[in-house]
Amino acid sequence: MSRGRGGAVVITGMGVITTLGDDLEKFFAALMAGRSGIGYFEKIDPRVAARVGGDLSSYSLEDCLRRQPGQVPTVVIDRLRRLVKSSPLSTQLNAACALQAFRHAGLFEASMDPGRLGHVLGGHNLTISYLLENARTFEEEPEFIEPLLGLQAWDTDVLSVTSEVLGVRGPSFLVGGACASSNVAVMTALDLLRSGRADAVLVSGAPMDLSSLLLQACVLIEAVSFRSFNDQPERASRPFDARREGFIPSHGAGALVLETEAHAEQRGARAWATVLGASCASAASRHAKPNFESQLAAISGALADAAIRPTDVDYVNAHATSTPLGDAVEVAALKQALGRRAWEIPINSTKSMIGHALTAASAIELIATVLQMTHGRVHPTINQEEPDPELGLDFVPNVGRPHGIRIALSNAFGFGGLNSSVVVGAP
Amino acid sequence: MTRDDIFSALKRNMTDIIESTRGKEILESHRMLGDFQADSLEVVEVISRTMKQLKTKIPRTRLNEAKNIGDLLDMFMAAQVSARSGSGAS
Numbered sequence: 436m437s438r439g440r441g442g443a444v445v446i447t448g449m450g451v452i453t454t455l456g457d458d459l460e461k462f463f464a465a466l467m468a469g470r471s472g473i474g475y476f477e478k479i480d481p482r483v484a485a486r487v488g489g490d491l492s493s494y495s496l497e498d499c500l501r502r503q504p505g506q507v508p509t510v511v512i513d514r515l516r517r518l519v520k521s522s523p524l525s526t527q528l529n530a531a532c533a534l535q536a537f538r539h540a541g542l543f544e545a546s547m548d549p550g551r552l553g554h555v556l557g558g559h560n561l562t563i564s565y566l567l568e569n570a571r572t573f574e575e576e577p578e579f580i581e582p583l584l585g586l587q588a589w590d591t592d593v594l595s596v597t598s599e600v601l602g603v604r605g606p607s608f609l610v611g612g613a614c615a616s617s618n619v620a621v622m623t624a625l626d627l628l629r630s631g632r633a634d635a636v637l638v639s640g641a642p643m644d645l646s647s648l649l650l651q652a653c654v655l656i657e658a659v660s661f662r663s664f665n666d667q668p669e670r671a672s673r674p675f676d677a678r679r680e681g682f683i684p685s686h687g688a689g690a691l692v693l694e695t696e697a698h699a700e701q702r703g704a705r706a707w708a709t710v711l712g713a714s715c716a717s718a719a720s721r722h723a724k725p726n727f728e729s730q731l732a733a734i735s736g737a738l739a740d741a742a743i744r745p746t747d748v749d750y751v752n753a754h755a756t757s758t759p760l761g762d763a764v765e766v767a768a769l770k771q772a773l774g775r776r777a778w779e780i781p782i783n784s785t786k787s788m789i790g791h792a793l794t795a796a797s798a799i800e801l802i803a804t805v806l807q808m809t810h811g812r813v814h815p816t817i818n819q820e821e822p823d824p825e826l827g828l829d830f831v832p833n834v835g836r837p838h839g840i841r842i843a844l845s846n847a848f849g850f851g852g853l854n855s856s857v858v859v860g861a862p
Numbered sequence: 863m864t865r866d867d868i869f870s871a872l873k874r875n876m877t878d879i880i881e882s883t884r885g886k887e888i889l890e891s892h893r894m895l896g897d898f899q900a901d902s903l904e905v906v907e908v909i910s911r912t913m914k915q916l917k918t919k920i921p922r923t924r925l926n927e928a929k930n931i932g933d934l935l936d937m938f939m940a941a942q943v944s945a946r947s948g949s950g951a952s
Contacts, residue, residue, distance in 0.1 A: 517881065521907070578919045582910030583903060 440631040441695045444624075445706035445862060447635075448540025448692035449802045450532045452642075453789045454489040454685060457499055458535065463806040465788070466814040467835045471669035472789045473683055480647035484654045485661040487668040488645070489685025489790040496527050506538050515600045522596060523565035523587060524644045528688040529556070530597045533639050536690035537601050542635070545702050549604040553633035556594040557620030558641030558794030559611035560649075562587065567646050593641055605633045613849030614754075614791065615715065616640070617689065617798035621857050622713035624693045634698040640689035640798020650684060658723055659684060660757065672791075673818035674755035674762050674784035675830045682756035685790030689798030706862040708805045711842070712741025718852025725761045729854045730768035734846065737856035738772070745773040747842050748780060748858075750813060752804045754846040755784035756791050765846065766826045781838055783816045783831040797847035801857060808840040808861055863916065868938045871915055872931065875908045876900075890932035909934070918942055 451457065454472030455465035465472070476490045496519065500512050515534060519527040537543060542552075566588060569580045586592050590609055598607055606627060612619040617640035624636035643649075653659040660681035664671035672683040699706055714736025718726035738745060751769060755762050770777045785803045792799055807813050812835055819832035841861050848854045869890070876883045880900040894900045894908065913919060920937045928934040 520879075576919075578922075579910075579914040582907045586903075 441629045443696040444628045444693055444710045445696050445699050446691055446708045446710060446805060446859070447694045447699050447704040447706060448536040448538070448542065449707065449805065450535025450539060450690040451688070451799055451802055452491065452494070452499070452528050452532045453687040453792070453799060454491060455789055458502070459539070459802070459806060463810065466785065466803060467812060469815045469817045469833060469835065470788060471672070471817060473668045473672055473685070475668060476645070476650070479650060483647050483651045485650050485659045485684070487660065487665060487671045488683055489687060489792070491528065491686035492524060494524075494528065496531055499531050503534070503538065506541075506543050507534060508543060511543070511600060518596045518599060521581065521583065523562040524686070525561040525642050526587070526593045526596050528642045528686070529593050529639050530600050532688035533597045533601060533637055533690040536637065536692050540692035540694070541702075541704050542692065545704070547635065547698075547702065549602050551605055551634040552603050553605040553624065553627050553636040554594060554598050554603045554607040554639065555620045555624045555627070555636055556609045556639040556641050557612070557617035557798060558593070558639070558643065559590050559609060559616065561590050561593050561641050561643050561794065563649055564644040564646035567648060594639065597639060601637070603637060612715065612853040612855060613851055614793050614796055615847040615849035615853045615855040616794040617796065617801070618713065618845065618847035618855035618857050619715050619853070620798070621691070621693070621710065621801060622715055622855065625710050625713050628693060628695050635692060635694040638691045638693060638798060640795035642686055642688040642795050643793050645684055645686060653684065656723060658682060658758065670818050672757050672787050673820070674753070674757040674787050674816060675766070675823060675826055676819050677821040677823040679757040679759055679762060681758055682786070683790035685792050687789060687792030687795050687799050689795050689802050691798060691802065708808055708859040709862055711743065711858045711860045712737050712739070713855070713857045714740050715853065715855035718854065720852040722852065723850045725764040725848060726852050726854070727764050727768055729852055730765060730846070730848060731771050733854040733856045734768060734772040734844065737844065737858045741858040743842060743858065745776045748773060748776055748844050750780055750804070750807065750838065750840045750843045751782040752800045752843065752845040753782050753784050754848045755816070756786055761848070763825060765848065766828060769828070777828055781813045781829050781831045783813055785814070787817045797845065797855070797857070800847070801845050801859070804843045804845050804859060808843055808859070811837055811839050813838040813840075863942060865935055865939055868916065868935055872908065872912050872934065875911045879907050879911070880904050888931065890935065891930055893930045912938075918945065
């Protein structure tokens, strides 16, 4: 549908870096196969109780860059190499992921006005691990901290490096919403495009570099899984299952190019999906505890923004982190928001395979949603061994299947009562 | 550490960080900013990395007194002497 002077908004490019693959084909194949990308964090302090997770700390950026097809100009690859050389993991992954989305959108061949290209980065607190390493160096000798820490200590550096690599000159900023950050970034990009402030917007779902400190802090508030599955990490992320006991943190990045339909048509770009609507709501609470009313407001708000009825929704990519309370409250909110439709459609959890990529999660999951829509298949929710009788919906247990999707809903809920939903439609 | 050792470390970092130095001869009379079109951040990176690798500190307040690479080498040499005599570099 057309909203505002910018008109309808479409997704023309996507890129992912996850433990299940760093290109769209590999990623989707692994999701459909029900593979787990969960193992152990290599570089986490052994005293931290939660070591299970999706680890990309040894990810080879060089391998990724070497595999980029010819559409990426050498000068861009060289610029990326130079800029991220001494940068934190978050900056490296974000730039490489955004480069993929740019290539997928065909923007390297396009002659678009860079001032009409925006960049909204979803995320914050992205480089805690890097900052802690420097804090330790500082304790030994202040002169020997990283020379560019004065720039890199700011989360904006993750955005700015990517913008410099890709030559983005339009409206650019960060939005933060904890684990809802990327959905909020999509909503913000949608608003920029609808309002006519930009013709295309790169949305970076930025990765966090996941420090020992943060993981231990999540153990203290009992948000992560650290009890039953330490010897079988691939079984630890089990959203909706009766034995779920907390989320599994993971590294990961997702990037999307959103564009006005008119601009995409003008340059002959393929639209992979239409962004129909988005919404976010606050629970007015600093708590990590999920809030039914606020989640309901986010879901209903997105459906209203998209001007669709609950019965129009064909599929839900749930936030579903594998926490006992979180999954139950989300299912209750979906039942309330969608009514009977909630029992008729598949609802799955990408996190069952890749874990929770936190600030990047909803960008990756929106990409998973669009890929399922494109291929007419839904991926499984793995580790479904003991159904939770309280939940009782179709979570696509363990095996994916063909399923046509015209309209999909993707949820993302963050600590501090920050809840968001995005609705996309087939192009 | 000899002046040659310090110069080698500095050249290695310059080649690594400042693209325009690659394949070129680096002389003591060269200026990083003027002769190699390095930007100010690259200069900071070269000097900081060299200081860390050589475990030598040059007072930041004095760095802008170096007009060329030779001056910088003088400062590294002086910092070593200063550290050995226990007076500290900063």
